[in-house]
Amino acid sequence: MQLEYWLGLGSIAFFVLFVLVVSSLYFFMFDDPNTSDLPINPDNFANPKLLQFISITIAPGGILAAVAFILSKYYGSKKIGMMLLVDGIILLVGMAFCQTLVEKINDSYMTDTVLLVPPLFMVLSAPVMYFGIRLMKVRKARPKKEYF
Template sequence: MAIEKWLAVTSVALFAMFAGEMISVYNFMINVPEDFDFATSFSADPKIIQFVSIGVAPAGILAAVAFIMSKKYGSRQIGGLIIAGGIILLLGMSICYTLIDDIKEIYLSDSVKFIPVLFMALSFVVIGIGTYLAKNTKKRPKKEFF
């Protein structure tokens, strides 16, 4: 496989990791244990910033680099992988958005409310870029050896 395919695969994995991390922290805010001593001092904002910086930001960069490397000739495989990453991000953020209503009021902040919406919008951009790449496939020019 070429390097751009591996970059696209890694971006899909990072999109999936980010969605899983966000779902887990939202689920934690819903089901906080009663014996949790720091229940009032817990804030999801630093965790969300951490998850964005280790998950979705590198995933977006890797998807963009894979797109840039293969946009000249197009690639159905790389486009499909980028689309899959966008769909995973969309599904994960929509699950997080449905969990917002069940989160206890003490844990709600602006980032908890708006991060899923922001990344749902970003997922449509990622899906669009992947669709553009998958649709615009051109034949590679033949190399003339003699």
């Protein structure tokens, strides 16, 4: 397999990982921090964790998806375009699911970051899907026939 395929598969893995860690964090924030056995300060918990998850998962996944697109944009590839489309769909569906979890989060954990992460990444999934569709529509150049 070419490098682009491996980069596309890596980006899918990072996008899935991002959706899983954000949804698990939102599930964790359902409980009241005062009744928990763990000593958690809610003011210093949600924002740093979300920013950490963004920098560890979705940033490298986005970079891998962009490099896979750049490497294959001239000759086009339906497989890589499909991988980018899957990236966007995973991000859109996962963040829509996380958006449904926001209303169940305990009020002590509610910050602007918790409220903004799902809609922001739902919007950012659209360009990923666009570039995937664009990559699938690129046709390979036909070789010129030399008559003389």
